[in-house]
Amino acid sequence: MSEHDSGAESPPAVETVDPARLRSCLGRFATGVTVVSYLHDDEPRGATVNAFSSVSLEPPLVLVSLARKARACSLLEDRPFTVNVLSSRQIGVAMTFAGRPDDRAVVEWEMGRHAPRLRHTHATIECTPWRSYDGGDHVLYLGRVEELAIRENEPLVFHSGNFHRRGEGLDQSGRSTRCSAPTAAPLDVEAMEELNREYVTGWI
Numbered sequence: 001m002s003e004h005d006s007g008a009e010s011p012p013a014v015e016t017v018d019p020a021r022l023r024s025c026l027g028r029f030a031t032g033v034t035v036v037s038y039l040h041d042d043e044p045r046g047a048t049v050n051a052f053s054s055v056s057l058e059p060p061l062v063l064v065s066l067a068r069k070a071r072a073c074s075l076l077e078d079r080p081f082t083v084n085v086l087s088s089r090q091i092g093v094a095m096t097f098a099g100r101p102d103d104r105a106v107v108e109w110e111m112g113r114h115a116p117r118l119r120h121t122h123a124t125i126e127c128t129p130w131r132s133y134d135g136g137d138h139v140l141y142l143g144r145v146e147e148l149a150i151r152e153n154e155p156l157v158f159h160s161g162n163f164h165r166r167g168e169g170l171d172q173s174g175r176s177t178r179c180s181a182p183t184a185a186p187l188d189v190e191a192m193e194e195l196n197r198e199y200v201t202g203w204i
Contacts (some may be wrong), residue, residue: 027161028159029159031052031157031158031159032052032085032122032155033048033086033090033156034048034050034052034064034085035049035086035097036049036052036064036066036076036081037109038076038082039079045072046072046084047066051065051066059144061145063143066141067138068139076141077129079115080128081141082117083124083127083143085124086156087120087154087155088156088157090105092104094163112147113147114128115127123150129141129142
C-alpha cells in the first residue's frame with residue numbers, strides 16, 4: 001500500500017518569505033528613531049537604530065536589535081550604552097549615525113554616568129548590559145535602565161521609508177484628526193536600501 005493510499009498527509013509546503021516584501025510590510029509599523037551610543041577607545045560612538053522596545057519594568061529592561069554586519073554590533077557586547085530617542089529636529093543626526101553624514105547636523109555629546117549621550121534629544125535611556133541573544137542576522141541586546149531623561153519637544157517618527165513628525169491625535173470616536181503625519185524628509189528607495197543594508201539596524 002502506498003503512503004498516499006494509507007491516508008497519511010503530506011507535510012504542508014513551506015513558503016519562502018521575500019525579504020524585500022517582509023521589510024516593506026514591517027515598515028508599516030511606525031516607530032521612533034534612536035541612536036544607540038557607547039564608548040569605544042574612549043571616544044563616543046553611535047549607530048542609528050529603530051528596532052528598540054521596552055521589555056520589563058521590574059527590573060527595568062529595554063532591548064535594541066543590531067545587525068550582525070553592523071560595525072556597532074560586536075562593540076556593544078558587555079558594554080554600557082545609551083538609547084537616544086531623537087527629536088524631530090534631528091533628522092541630520094539620524095542620517096549621520098546611519099553612515100550618511102549631514103554637514104548641517106549638530107552632534108553634541110555629554111558623558112552620562114555609564115555611557116555617552118546626545119544632547120537635544122527627545123529622551124535618553126542610559127543602560128548597563130543585561131543579556132544578549134541570538135536574533136538570526138541580528139543580535140538582541142538587553143540593557144538595564146540606570147538613568148533616564150525626558151524633554152518637552154517633538155519626537156522623530158519613521159514609517160514606510162520616510163521620516164515624519166508626530167501627527168495630531170484621535171477624536172473621541174477614534175478617527176484621526178489628520179490623514180497622516182506630515183513627511184519631514186522622504187528617502188528615495190535606493191538610499192533607504194543602502195541604509196538598511198550597510199548601517200541601519202531594524203526594520204527600515
